[in-house]
Every structure is written in structure tokens, then in C-alpha cells.
Amino acid sequence: MEKETTIYDIARLLNLSPATVSRALNDHPAINSNTKQLISNKALEMGYRSNTFASNLRRQQTKTIGVIVPRLDSSFMSTVLSGMEKVANEANYNLIISQSLESSRKEMANAKTMFNSRVDGLLVSLAADTDNLEHFSTFFRKGIPMILFDRVMPQKNCTNIVIDNLKAGYEATAHLLGQGCRRIMHVTGSVKRNVYADRLKGYKMALLEHGLPVEDELIRLTDFTRQDGLDVADEIARMPSPPDGLFVASDLCAASCMGGLRKNGFSIPKDIAVVGFNDDPIAQLVEPNLTTIHYPGQEMGEIAAQSLINHLNGLLRISTTNTILLNYELIVRESSRRV
Amino acid sequence: MEKETTIYDIARLLNLSPATVSRALNDHPAINSNTKQLISNKALEMGYRSNTFASNLRRQQTKTIGVIVPRLDSSFMSTVLSGMEKVANEANYNLIISQSLESSRKEMANAKTMFNSRVDGLLVSLAADTDNLEHFSTFFRKGIPMILFDRVMPQKNCTNIVIDNLKAGYEATAHLLGQGCRRIMHVTGSVKRNVYADRLKGYKMALLEHGLPVEDELIRLTDFTRQDGLDVADEIARMPSPPDGLFVASDLCAASCMGGLRKNGFSIPKDIAVVGFNDDPIAQLVEPNLTTIHYPGQEMGEIAAQSLINHLNGLLRISTTNTILLNYELIVRESSRRV
DNA sequence: CTGAAAGCGCTTACAG
DNA sequence: CTGAAAGCGCTTACAG
Structure with missing residues (x-):
């Protein structure tokens, strides 16, 4: 098992500082474009892959979205997840998927797991017998955004994505x-x-x-x-x-x-x-x-994921009254x- | 947004070292059981949650399993994933799921993404037109374990899970x-x-x-x-x-x-x-x-995930000849x- | 049974 | 445009 190359290795070989390498790799505007070119070539050559954990630890974010659905084995839900996966993938987010099996209790347990995994945001479709959103209060308190789709419930600061x-x-x-x-x-x-x-x-x-x-x-x-x-x-x-x-x-x-x-x-x-x-x-x-x-399952999944990611990037605020209605036929x- | 408690906070309040707190929380055998009790109570009280990123960075593992399937929106695959999710969840592993849409090209791209996400292991069911496993060679070289299920291909050091x-x-x-x-x-x-x-x-x-x-x-x-x-x-x-x-x-x-x-x-x-x-x-x-x-979709998913996790924990070696046959009816x- | 210290690989405020 | 330095929160070999 070969050793992983880090930005230090690249820096050493190029007689630059790790700081510059880091900036170049993240396309920081202040870095000279020749230097950028040099660095990204070297990185490629050395088979460098960024360490997400170090980056996440430093940035205090996880690049992970939690998804809780009633069940995985339904045709509708498969298309929704397929849509979410597509969007998340493109935006370099990972999905953690779990199912409540229509039980409010399991939904609570899932919420807890998601919380401990420090997801950046949450995409949820509610279990059959869920009465309230108390089990998500830890997220609300921490300001972790949550979007409800399909099976929703009105909630302050929580976008609902539904059809009419x-x-x-x-x-x-x-x-x-x-x-x-x-x-x-x-x-x-x-x-x-x-x-x-x-x-x-x-x-x-x-x-x-x-x-x-x-x-x-x-x-x-x-x-x-x-x-x-x-x-x-x-x-x-x-x-x-x-x-x-x-x-x-x-x-x-x-x-x-x-x-x-x-x-x-x-x-x-x-x-x-x-x-x-x-x-x-x-x-x-x-x-x-x-x-x-x-x-529109696929579409619903795409829009839910995209809205959440936009919100996380500060491109769209999930406000009080935000409900997105999709077309049906x-x-x-x-x-x-x-x- | 309140600040996260860390092991340092717990250590300070209890007049212990962070090292001891870390060991106690991980149930290290060398720690006095009273100390353990004390620490875990305090952790609970303070709403402590372990930072996976710091832990993963330090341990050099990701606790993440990559899954590549031909498509997400099939009833069979849903049950497989449902089984995987269950097992992974219990073992504190996360799943990154992606679909090849039956295309070998997309499967290669997915493999690359998984590689960059540094998954600890891979669970794969092959796309319709995949001819060889070249695109997984980076994993083989690094010794990252991979299990093929349902649509498999003989490969050294790679368990196959199938029915007859x-x-x-x-x-x-x-x-x-x-x-x-x-x-x-x-x-x-x-x-x-x-x-x-x-x-x-x-x-x-x-x-x-x-x-x-x-x-x-x-x-x-x-x-x-x-x-x-x-x-x-x-x-x-x-x-x-x-x-x-x-x-x-x-x-x-x-x-x-x-x-x-x-x-x-x-x-x-x-x-x-x-x-x-x-x-x-x-x-x-x-x-x-x-x-x-x-x-047996659910079962196939459970066994695939469990085998991989056992392997990662050193409880079972994925050897050359390993094929697991499940019952059908x-x-x-x-x-x-x-x- | 417990602690001091180093280090995992990044990012970024500050300085120049 | 580039660098030195600190720090994110943990784990663990080493020492006692």
C-alpha cells in the first residue's frame, strides 16, 4: 500500500509553501495562474487526492446530506433518490440514506444518527405515524437546514416540496x-x-x-x-x-x-x-x-437536493413561507x- | 449556534487528560471503570458528540462503504440496498451510493469518485456492458477490498455473492x-x-x-x-x-x-x-x-455489507476462491x- | 491505570 | 502574489 501524497509533498518538490499549494488547488483568486498550472500538473502527476477529512475538520463542515425516507423499496422513492444522488454527486456532496420503515420511533433514531454524523443538511419524507417534528429540534437549534419532501409538515424555516x-x-x-x-x-x-x-x-x-x-x-x-x-x-x-x-x-x-x-x-x-x-x-x-x-419523483429528488445545496452555499435562503409545488399529470x- | 463540546472540555471539567477521555469514550480496557463511568456521564450531560472527521483523519480510515449499482429504481435493488443500509448502520458505517445506469463509462466515473472519497471498501454490481475490472485496479493496488454481488465477474481477492x-x-x-x-x-x-x-x-x-x-x-x-x-x-x-x-x-x-x-x-x-x-x-x-x-435481495444486501465489514475488521479474509451462494426458490x- | 506530546492533512487570518 | 504559523479534534506510541 503506497503512501498518499499530500500538499506537503507537492510543496516540497515545487519549492513552494503548503499554503500556496492549498490555495492553488482550491482555485483561490490571489494565486498566480502560472503557479496554479504548475501545481495542478504536479498534483495530477503525483496522483494526489485531497483528504476530505482534514479539509472538513478544518472547515467545520461535512459535505454530507442526510436523507430519511419511509422506505427504500418503493418505486417512487427509488426515482426520488436517483434524482438526489445525481444532484448531490455533481455538487460534491455525499448522501447518507436511511429508512424509517414508516415508524416514528425509527425516524427518531435515524435523526439522531444523522445528527451524530454531523450532516450539513437534511432531506426528509415523514413516516406514517409521525405526529410532530420534535425529534428534529436539535437540528433547528443548531441551524442545520432541513427540507421536507412529499410527506411534509408545516415548519418554520423549512422548505416543503410537494405536488398539489x-x-x-x-x-x-x-x-x-x-x-x-x-x-x-x-x-x-x-x-x-x-x-x-x-x-x-x-x-x-x-x-x-x-x-x-x-x-x-x-x-x-x-x-x-x-x-x-x-x-x-x-x-x-x-x-x-x-x-x-x-x-x-x-x-x-x-x-x-x-x-x-x-x-x-x-x-x-x-x-x-x-x-x-x-x-x-x-x-x-x-x-x-x-x-x-x-x-415527478426524479424531479422532486433533484429539486430537494438542489434547494438544500443552494441554501448551504448561501445562494437561496429557506424562508418561512417557502413551499415548492411541482407539476403532476x-x-x-x-x-x-x-x- | 452553540459551540460543540470536545474531549478537551470534558477533560478540563473532570481534571483529567484528553487522552484519558478519548480512551474512556472508546472503551479502552486500560481505563478504570469508575473513570469511564464518570467520563461517559459527563459526556452525556454536555451533549458531546464525537467528531468523526478528526477521528478518521487520525485513524486513517473513513468508515464509509461505496456502493455502485446498475440502477437505483428497481424493486430488486431497493431491497438489496435496504439490507445493506441496515447492516452498515448497525456497524457505524456510512454508505455512499451511486448508479452506473447500465453504462460502463459511468461505472468508471463512479469508481473514481469513490476512490477520491476514500471509501474503506466497495460493493459493486456490474453494468450491462462492463467487460473487465480495469477501472477498479486503483482499489486493488491500494488493497481496498471489493465485493461483487449479483452481477459478478471472477476476480482475485474479490468475493462474489450470487445465487446459482x-x-x-x-x-x-x-x-x-x-x-x-x-x-x-x-x-x-x-x-x-x-x-x-x-x-x-x-x-x-x-x-x-x-x-x-x-x-x-x-x-x-x-x-x-x-x-x-x-x-x-x-x-x-x-x-x-x-x-x-x-x-x-x-x-x-x-x-x-x-x-x-x-x-x-x-x-x-x-x-x-x-x-x-x-x-x-x-x-x-x-x-x-x-x-x-x-x-433474496434483502439478504444479499445484508450479507454483502456484513462480509465487507467483517473483512475490514479483520474477522474474515476475502480470499481468492470466496464465492457465497444464496438460496433461491x-x-x-x-x-x-x-x- | 493515566498523561504529555506528536501528528493526521488541511485551511486561513495575518503579515509582508 | 506568497509564506509562517496556528489550529480543527481526535488517537496512540511511549513513558511512568
Whole structure:
């Protein structure tokens, strides 16, 4: 194992001071450009690589961003992370990624780990049962910036990055109404989370606007598991007057529900039209293809990471009222096309 | 922003030396247990957090593991990463994750970044078109350990973690034969990759063993895209004597192919029985449910990370011949059940 | 069982 | 435009 070259080695060989070498390597304006050239050539030649730890220790920053997500193994989250990775990479930041597995307790533990890793900033999407942001107070006190994305919560000095879930929920429901549905069921998740609460509100708003009643019987709170989808299908089959439209706030769950409905003899979209949410790959793989809301995961990840990095570089302040809304899109496929 | 407490602060308040505080905090055996107690209480009280950068700089290690995968947004890879994260987290290692997007060029760039980040070790699954491991030679030279998983390549001093893809491919094909199929098509990916080459070998072996010919017309090399699946379905529909069995080395592609086949009037499994690979969630969401090979992603991630960490801690040497084989399982569902 | 001292590799305020 | 010097916060060989 060969020894690492340091700026001292370069300095010695070039009869310069380590200070000058350091400045040149960091493209400091005060250094003569010939000297810079000389130094960077030598550095290359000697296979020099900067020691991040020494630099971080000295600069008192880590060049690391912490990411806490509910789960890693979802198609949506993968695209988000992919976007974050891209941006962070380009800006020479590293990502520390951890998952809360939808548990507030694990989220707290993760926050603690991130704190001890001294991340420069935090990118968080909340677990299903998180009630408040108390466990992030250590970050707020230290002035470490945090951005919430997708599953957010209003918080002073904390940018929220979301789509307009209310409007999306409204559009999904309105679409079903436009296809002639008059009795629409909505399957959603924990209403502690903005994403589900807002979609539900949008659903209700669409119904009311069309003079239809909001019936508790037609609203199901689930965990979006495969089994939940099947259960909902069975329930529907047992109902005296089953719904003719179904809006599920998750594609995966919508897909399993469609399977269950078919087993129960329902024809989709004839008997019951279905709309999902997220535009996961699954939407185009089930039969009939699933109508859904396209959710810009990659973009959301990129924007979240970029905003945080801009803030860290002083290029953008994360202020009190800062909410970034991304565009979504209703994508109509066969599962809901009736007219 | 309050100042960070350091071991000097603790030492001063306790009238001890920083050396003793450092040792106590690291649970050094030579330190009196009362002193340890005293120090750790004080540290807690003062909200002390160890500075990893100073420690890493001094110890000349980074406590960081680099991970390079073909893509982040696959269901299989998510579970692998989830397993790695779990193990790394417990062992106080951080993960730097990057994706090659199936490109050998990007994989080289990633390797370079990892090298400059001075990762303690590397966990890699190869891109589709990678021909050799030259771009990792800097790591080999420096003695930085590397473990290959899933898409591997034989390499001195490099553990490979895989399932027996040949046997799995054989079983998938033998299962179709057992269901009465006599003309089986195989859709696979880049045969540069062991996973696809081996499954193909298994497929051929099963055919030969049953006295059936291996026909080039029945072997398709694809990228496993949705479109590839549809194209294969269309090709099948145009064949004078279409296959009665289909083994696709990817669930996602198998699913889109099933959709295409149905559009072309094929009934599954009656006209054509289908087997996929990986046991992605999609397998249980398509109709009919997809027979597939269950692939232990989470476990693979855990074992890869654990092996690397054990090696770094000197608990296990990654030796020349080290290949870890994980168990897989053929899961029979409706897409292939004919008897 | 505890301490003094050196050093890991950088960066930067200060001086010239 | 360049340098000398201090310091970031830890760890550890050596000494006692």
C-alpha cells in the first residue's frame, strides 16, 4: 500500500509553501495562474487526492446530506433518490440514506444518527405515524437546514416540496365522475400525512361540487399493502350497492385491488372504473392499464437536493413561507376509460 | 449556534487528560471503570458528540462503504440496498451510493469518485456492458477490498455473492417442461453478465436433458424494457409455430410480455405458460399471477455489507476462491400451472 | 491505570 | 502574489 501524497509533498518538490499549494488547488483568486498550472500538473502527476477529512475538520463542515425516507423499496422513492444522488454527486456532496420503515420511533433514531454524523443538511419524507417534528429540534437549534419532501409538515424555516395533492385528488375524482361514475370509493392511507389527507379532501371536494354525498362507507383508511387491496375488493363484492368508481391513492394497492375485483367477477372499467396514484411502472403492466396521477419523483429528488445545496452555499435562503409545488399529470389509461 | 463540546472540555471539567477521555469514550480496557463511568456521564450531560472527521483523519480510515449499482429504481435493488443500509448502520458505517445506469463509462466515473472519497471498501454490481475490472485496479493496488454481488465477474481477492443462476434457470425451464411445454422460448439480457449467461445455460441444459433441441429462434437478447416485452409478444404472435412456454429472466419484462400476448389473443397459461425471475411485487399483481424465481435481495444486501465489514475488521479474509451462494426458490403461480 | 506530546492533512487570518 | 504559523479534534506510541 503506497503512501498518499499530500500538499506537503507537492510543496516540497515545487519549492513552494503548503499554503500556496492549498490555495492553488482550491482555485483561490490571489494565486498566480502560472503557479496554479504548475501545481495542478504536479498534483495530477503525483496522483494526489485531497483528504476530505482534514479539509472538513478544518472547515467545520461535512459535505454530507442526510436523507430519511419511509422506505427504500418503493418505486417512487427509488426515482426520488436517483434524482438526489445525481444532484448531490455533481455538487460534491455525499448522501447518507436511511429508512424509517414508516415508524416514528425509527425516524427518531435515524435523526439522531444523522445528527451524530454531523450532516450539513437534511432531506426528509415523514413516516406514517409521525405526529410532530420534535425529534428534529436539535437540528433547528443548531441551524442545520432541513427540507421536507412529499410527506411534509408545516415548519418554520423549512422548505416543503410537494405536488398539489388536493388538486390531484380532485382531478382524479372528477375524471371518474366525467366517465359517468356516481358512487366512488376512495382508498387512502394515514391521514396524518398531508399527501393522503389532501387527496381525500380533493376527493370530497369533487363529490360535493357534483352534488354527490360524501359517505363514510366509501372511504377506507389502509396501509396500502397487497392484502389491503384484496380486502377492499372483497368488501366491495359484499356491498349491496357497490361503487362504480374507485380512487386508490397508491398504484400498487390499486393493482392488487383490481386483481381482487376481477376474482369477484367485476369487469374493469365497465362495472367499476379505477384510478391509482404515482404512475409506478406497475400501472402499465396490469390489465387493463391503470389510470393514475404521474408523480415527478426524479424531479422532486433533484429539486430537494438542489434547494438544500443552494441554501448551504448561501445562494437561496429557506424562508418561512417557502413551499415548492411541482407539476403532476393525470394519465388516463384503460382502467377508467368508459366513454 | 452553540459551540460543540470536545474531549478537551470534558477533560478540563473532570481534571483529567484528553487522552484519558478519548480512551474512556472508546472503551479502552486500560481505563478504570469508575473513570469511564464518570467520563461517559459527563459526556452525556454536555451533549458531546464525537467528531468523526478528526477521528478518521487520525485513524486513517473513513468508515464509509461505496456502493455502485446498475440502477437505483428497481424493486430488486431497493431491497438489496435496504439490507445493506441496515447492516452498515448497525456497524457505524456510512454508505455512499451511486448508479452506473447500465453504462460502463459511468461505472468508471463512479469508481473514481469513490476512490477520491476514500471509501474503506466497495460493493459493486456490474453494468450491462462492463467487460473487465480495469477501472477498479486503483482499489486493488491500494488493497481496498471489493465485493461483487449479483452481477459478478471472477476476480482475485474479490468475493462474489450470487445465487446459482444456472440451476435456477434450469429449474425454471424444467418446471415448464413438467407442465407439458415442448417449445420453450427464453428472453434474456446481456450475456456479458453472469446472471443472464448462467440462466441461459440452465435453460439449454434442461432442454437437452429432455431431448429437446436448442433453437436460436427461441432465444431473445433484450434490455428487458417494457417495449422489449411487447415486441417479443408480437414476434411470438407472428411465428408459424409459436412457443407453448416462455421463460423471461426478468419479472417486469415478463409482465409486459404477458400483456402483449393477451392482446394478441393468447391465453395464459393454456396457450403459453410463463415463468419470470426475481419475484418482484409485480409478480403477484399481474393476472394471472406470475410464476418466478424468488431472489433474496434483502439478504444479499445484508450479507454483502456484513462480509465487507467483517473483512475490514479483520474477522474474515476475502480470499481468492470466496464465492457465497444464496438460496433461491421457484415459486409456482397461475401463469404456468397447467396440470 | 493515566498523561504529555506528536501528528493526521488541511485551511486561513495575518503579515509582508 | 506568497509564506509562517496556528489550529480543527481526535488517537496512540511511549513513558511512568
